[in-house]
Amino acid sequence: MMSPKPNILIYSPDQADSYAECIRGYGFSSVKAASTVEEAEKYLPGTEVILAWKFPTQLLHKPIASSVRWFQSMGAGVDDLASDTHIPENIILTRIVDQFGGYISEYVFTYLLYLVKDVPRMSKAQLERRWDPFISETLAGKTIGIAGLGSIGAEIVRKARSFDMNVYGLSFSGKQAELVDRHFASDEWKVFVKEIDYLVLTLPLTKATHHVVNRDVLLAMKPESAIINVGRGALINEKELLAVMRSGHLQGAVLDVFETEPLPKGHPFWEMPHVYVTSHLSGPSTRDGVSRFFVDNLNRYLNKQPLQGLVDRKRGY
Amino acid sequence: MMSPKPNILIYSPDQADSYAECIRGYGFSSVKAASTVEEAEKYLPGTEVILAWKFPTQLLHKPIASSVRWFQSMGAGVDDLASDTHIPENIILTRIVDQFGGYISEYVFTYLLYLVKDVPRMSKAQLERRWDPFISETLAGKTIGIAGLGSIGAEIVRKARSFDMNVYGLSFSGKQAELVDRHFASDEWKVFVKEIDYLVLTLPLTKATHHVVNRDVLLAMKPESAIINVGRGALINEKELLAVMRSGHLQGAVLDVFETEPLPKGHPFWEMPHVYVTSHLSGPSTRDGVSRFFVDNLNRYLNKQPLQGLVDRKRGY
DSSP, X not given: OOOSSOOEEEEOTTTHHHHXXXXXXXXXXXXXXXXXXXXXXXHOTTOOEEEESSOOGGGGGSGGGTTOOEEEESSSOOHHHHTOTTSOTTSEEEOOOSSSHHHHHHHHHHHHHHHHTTHHHHHHHHHTTOOOOOOOOOSTTOEEEEEOOSHHHHHHHHHHXXXXXXXXXXXXXXXXXXXXXXXXXXXXXXXXXXXXXXXXXXXXXXXXXXXXXXXXXXHHSXXXXXXXXXXXXXXXXXXXXXXXXXXXXXXXXXXXXXXXXXXXXXXXXXXXTTEEEOOSOSSOOOHHHHHHHHHHHHHHHHTTOOOTTBOOTTTTO | OOOSSOOEEEEOTTTHHHHHHHHHTTTOOOEEEEOSHHHHHHHOTTOOEEEEXXXXXXXXXXXXXXXXXXXXXXXXXOHHHHTOTTXXXXXXXXXXXXXXXXXXXXXXXXXXXXXXXXXHHHHHHHHTXXXXXXXXXXXXXXEEEEEOOSHHHHHHHHHHHHTTOEEEEEOSSOTTGGGSSEEEOTTOHHHHHHTOSEEEEOOOOOTTTTTXXXXXXXXXXXXXXXXXXXXXXXXXXXXXXXXXHHTTOOSEEEESOOSSSSOXXXXXXXXXXXXXXXXXXXXXXXXXXXXXXXXXXXHHHHTTOOOTTBOOTTTTO
């Protein structure tokens, strides 16, 4: 049923036209852009391939979507899509992989250095025109613990080496265990976090990782350690993190992802000391990056080669 | 004239006792500590080795200092000592080397990432409880230009590689030219800075480097580039930097060193937009680090091996 020139539907609430233009630039002509449910309904008949962000998936089990064969998400996290019963089993589901390592690792080291060099103290001294030489700590010699050793975790490992850090890792598959100084399995969280100075979460959200960082794990961490979450909000039990930090445990929490996004205005994280809130921006899907990835996958699709970022719905990513 | 157990004088306005205790811990017993001119005068007779910070060098050409053979500075920069005519030619002068690369490079990357990821924007959004996802730029693909390729510059090169940056370098000796993608000689400043996004100064201060970053060099830089100075204040003509930045040229200046330190309360740098002032803290002489270096040199001295960090007074470092 594969056609040499498949009909492609791009869906995005605010960037559909821009993506469509970019994909056409790669030489694909049958490209439609939709930004609303109505537009999607209009273009779905005859569509074989979808590239989408926040797609109205309820449309996919209607007869108008019967020709859809492959659904490429514009994001890396597909916890919502993998468990979405609206998407028929025969539609191939793929996510973006290997695109975010560099970007997210820059975010992680921005905040690791911000914390360890005590930038707030330097900024305050400048504001007060006060000469304040002090000796900060260093990343060198400290231990980073990376939960999740996929392409993002691997890139964090690489940069951590250049800062002469000790590197621990925890992963479910154990596939990249040789990257780190010490590897821990998914039932070893409390041993894993015991000696580390920074816990970085890059795991996908699945049934097995939901609220995996709970009160017990947080209390097993050193009181002066810090946590950085660039995975998914619900990896952490946020209520328990709040309680643990209110008790004075942990030196910092850098949170780019939350159980509810956007983070509600009234949420205590916004004003909590030592909590750094950012707006799910550590690993943005840039149009050019996603388009390159999609076109590469499209060529694989046309040549009947295995697709990159294939989602195993049972596993959840 | 070398004795198996030379008399050692430690001088520091505020840390002499602490250093002396540390050196004695390495098994050297003839160690005296002085914090004032009077104490230095009292202990100088018979002293063979001096480890010092802010030493009253006028004492060194008096007869009480006639047994002094070797003067180890606690710092890396010795522009003041190298040109100090109070220090007799027969006294060996050494400085700390190879201790600051890791520390200073962490400072440099703290601010490179702070600028490129736009931490001020993220902080402001949090302060205003505002969800503000945005796509920052990345260090990856940007070009860093490092002036000075000694041990500090080399460590910055190493970390820049892990961030997938292009690395240009300028050095006077050209000895480590192979470290960088493009190397420039000391008469090529304007070509060197033309294409770079970040200029990092790690040069020693000598007659040849005084005000080497002047109006012409600054204007040859891209308007959206930034400068980081972790060398010595007078590498930059500060007045010309001020004028150039007031005209809207350069995206940022991160300054840890100044022509006058502490930076005077009334100096315009304190409140200038895009200028980040820190208090000469990027490469602190930690007691433990300096002591280790000194004891290692002391053993070389006793074994008549070449000393580390030997200062060539004509060259100026």
